[in-house]
Amino acid sequence: MEEMLLIAFDSTQQALRAEMLLEYADIEIDLCPTPKSITAGCALSIQFPEADYDQASSILQSEQVEIRGIYFKRDSEYVRMKE
Structure with missing residues (x-):
């Protein structure tokens, strides 16, 4: 199964823009x-x-979308990736 990453945001506006x-x-x-x-x-x-x-990641940076972070799941925990 393909690994999924998760982007978290500080505002709904930024989440919808990223979407x-x-x-x-x-x-x-x-x-x-x-x-x-x-x-x-x-x-x-x-x-x-x-x-x-x-x-x-490139799109979010070039469009200056404000994110909390990008995470991957390790076991049952979410770990923030180094950006």
Whole structure:
């Protein structure tokens, strides 16, 4: 099974902006509730395949989308990636 990454946000506005940008780039995403173990100001997060990390990260940076962080799941914990 493909590894999924999670983007957490501090605002709903930024989450919805990221959703639009990533969908426009044809990255397969899933809006989902932010896991309780991640402290973020927004209840929405975006899951996407790890294979799309470089492209997604590049889009978020170039469009100056404010994110809390990008996380991967290790066992049952979410671990923040080094950006």
